[in-house]
Amino acid sequence: MFDDLRDLYQEVIFDHNRNPRNFRVMDNADRKVEGFNPLCGDRLTLFLKMNGDVIEEASFQGSGCAISTASVSLMTEIIQGKTEAEAKQLFKKFHEMTTGKDEHFNLEAIGKLAVLAGVREYPARVKCATLAWHTLDAALKNEQQSISTE
Amino acid sequence: MTGFDVNKIRQDFPILAEKIRNKPLVYLDNAATCQKPQAVIDSIVHLYSHDYANVHRGVHTLSVRSTDLFESARTKVKDFINARGDKEIIFVKGATEAINLVAQTYGKANIHSGDEIIITAMEHHSNIVPWQMLCEQTGAILKVAPINLQGELIYAEFEKLLNDKTKLISVVHMSNALGTINPVKQIIGAAHARNIPVLLDGAQAIPHMTVDVQELDCDFYVFSGHKLYGPTGVGVLYGKQALLEAMPPYQGGGDMIRKVTFTETEYNTLPYKFEAGTPDIAGVVALGAAIDYLTAIGMENIAAYEAELLAYATEKALAIKGLRIIGEAQHKGAILSFVLDKIHPHDIGTMLDSLGIAIRAGHHCAMPVMDFYQVPATARASFAMYNTKTEIDVLMNGITSLIEVFG
Numbered sequence: 001m002f003d004d005l006r007d008l009y010q011e012v013i014f015d016h017n018r019n020p021r022n023f024r025v026m027d028n029a030d031r032k033v034e035g036f037n038p039l040c041g042d043r044l045t046l047f048l049k050m051n052g053d054v055i056e057e058a059s060f061q062g063s064g065c066a067i068s069t070a071s072v073s074l075m076t077e078i079i080q081g082k083t084e085a086e087a088k089q090l091f092k093k094f095h096e097m098t099t100g101k102d103e104h105f106n107l108e109a110i111g112k113l114a115v116l117a118g119v120r121e122y123p124a125r126v127k128c129a130t131l132a133w134h135t136l137d138a139a140l141k142n143e144q145q146s147i148s149t150e
Numbered sequence: 151m152t153g154f155d156v157n158k159i160r161q162d163f164p165i166l167a168e169k170i171r172n173k174p175l176v177y178l179d180n181a182a183t184c185q186k187p188q189a190v191i192d193s194i195v196h197l198y199s200h201d202y203a204n205v206h207r208g209v210h211t212l213s214v215r216s217t218d219l220f221e222s223a224r225t226k227v228k229d230f231i232n233a234r235g236d237k238e239i240i241f242v243k244g245a246t247e248a249i250n251l252v253a254q255t256y257g258k259a260n261i262h263s264g265d266e267i268i269i270t271a272m273e274h275h276s277n278i279v280p281w282q283m284l285c286e287q288t289g290a291i292l293k294v295a296p297i298n299l300q301g302e303l304i305y306a307e308f309e310k311l312l313n314d315k316t317k318l319i320s321v322v323h324m325s326n327a328l329g330t331i332n333p334v335k336q337i338i339g340a341a342h343a344r345n346i347p348v349l350l351d352g353a354q355a356i357p358h359m360t361v362d363v364q365e366l367d368c369d370f371y372v373f374s375g376h377k378l379y380g381p382t383g384v385g386v387l388y389g390k391q392a393l394l395e396a397m398p399p400y401q402g403g404g405d406m407i408r409k410v411t412f413t414e415t416e417y418n419t420l421p422y423k424f425e426a427g428t429p430d431i432a433g434v435v436a437l438g439a440a441i442d443y444l445t446a447i448g449m450e451n452i453a454a455y456e457a458e459l460l461a462y463a464t465e466k467a468l469a470i471k472g473l474r475i476i477g478e479a480q481h482k483g484a485i486l487s488f489v490l491d492k493i494h495p496h497d498i499g500t501m502l503d504s505l506g507i508a509i510r511a512g513h514h515c516a517m518p519v520m521d522f523y524q525v526p527a528t529a530r531a532s533f534a535m536y537n538t539k540t541e542i543d544v545l546m547n548g549i550t551s552l553i554e555v556f557g
Binding site: 065 | 171493494495496497500501504505511512513517520526527548551552555556557
């Protein structure tokens with residue numbers, strides 16, 4: 001019935017939505033930033049444990065749609081062990097992929113995150129996918145206040 | 151019902167023949183804005199093709215024609231809501247501007263530090279923020295009458311808020327997020343017993359029921375044209391003449407003046423005092439066409455048909471496991487707001503869109519209502535006179551299937 005949506009709602013996304021990874025409050029976090037999408041009410045808190053400029057641990061709390069939950073869940077997995085510079089580079093690539101400006105974007109280069117490429121076709125849902133990354137960006141800049149997609 | 155034929159009505163709305171993602175459009179976002187009948191579309195084309203010039207200006211033929219059409223639309227609005235006269239009908243951009251107008255003119259002139267304004271917990275942001283701004287400017291206090299879990303105003307609590315400091319009550323006639331129809335006559339009765347004026351936000355109510363401002367005895371009534379099958383960019387402020395006469399103007403400019411020198415300006419009479427600048431001429435004319443169209447069908451027929459639709463949709467929705475209706479007031483308009491267990495409204499919206507079904511997913515510009523129900527957002531199907539039971543079946547099948555997919 002929902003054949004048209006297969007690119008957007010891939011099984012990996014349903015999986016992360018049902019069982020989000022790293023879904024917990026981190027008491028000893030070095031960085032804690034709240035992300036908010038006022039348009040749809042998605043809200044998440046991202047926690048980072050740093051070791052120098054390496055992200056040692058990442059976790060999150062919050063509620064959102066399947067796209068935003070899967071996106072933040074995947075992100076917390078993928079950024080662990082990455083340096084700040086590497087994480088920022090990933091954000092840049094992720095942003096390029098989801099906004100779809102580059103037609104020749106190499107999906108293989110972004111690994112697991114490629115499952116979120118489907119949002120390119122759904123402009124109303126791009127922000128659901130990027131909220132996690134904007135929140136990470138703020139956390140890496142050590143901005144303690146909450147950030148908003150608007 | 152006398153001669154209400156939904157299939158005939160559907161033929162009048164060209165957009166209903168559109169295919170969305172290769173499926174027939176099922177348009178259930180009418181509380182956000184509703185679609186336009188051919189008569190409204192034609193009236194705009196006809197005006198610009200044959201009768202258009204600026205209004206209230208020149209002596210030339212087209213200006214006279216345009217002015218006549220514009221002013222006859224005002225009379226249509228007056229008759230539609232049964233105002234006493236054309237002077238009580240002010241054309242604005244929409245319900246939002248109308249509320250801001252009252253806040254910044256009547257409010258600034260009559261509401262002072264320590265005075266109180268009462269709204270309800272189910273207001274749209276457009277009936278919250280203008281009053282917050284006024285309170286910030288004047289030092290007045292905004293009081294909020296609570297609602298119960300069914301989404302109904304707790305009338306006894308509302309009444310307790312009334313006191314000698316209350317200077318204005320501004321209440322939604324029908325809630326856009328919950329569908330609740332408020333006991334506005336009772337509210338107005340209690341307010342008038344204390345000489346407190348009442349503004350009714352009729353943006354949602356106006357397309358669903360007969361509105362008679364004399365019978366309601368409200369002091370102000372506001373609505374938007376685009377929710378009444380008319381175009382965007384035009385709305386109406388109704389006000390009792392004596393109140394409007396006493397109010398200072400809203401914006402300064404052309405049309406709202408009688409005489410201007412560099413030392414003083416004499417303002418125009420009602421309704422022009424509040425209509426500075428060239429108005430949305432085509433919008434007003436097309437709103438008149440929408441009113442003609444609705445009057446021919448009969449608001450009481452529309453109300454009866456929509457009540458049937460809502461009852462049918464509610465019954466079907468309650469049969470879906472994991473679906474919770476948000477807003478179960480006894481007295482309710484054709485809006486079905488709901489949430490599903492573990493499925494976010496945005497996912498519901500995208501999934502249903504792939505089936506050609508347009509619903510709203512979000513906070514409906516009523517964030518305090520979402521907070522009250524402790525949900526980030528709801529999915530909302532809102533019905534209009536052109537919707538059918540078949541479309542409701544399509545919606546409910548869609549919901550059932552997406553619950554399966556999410557598992």
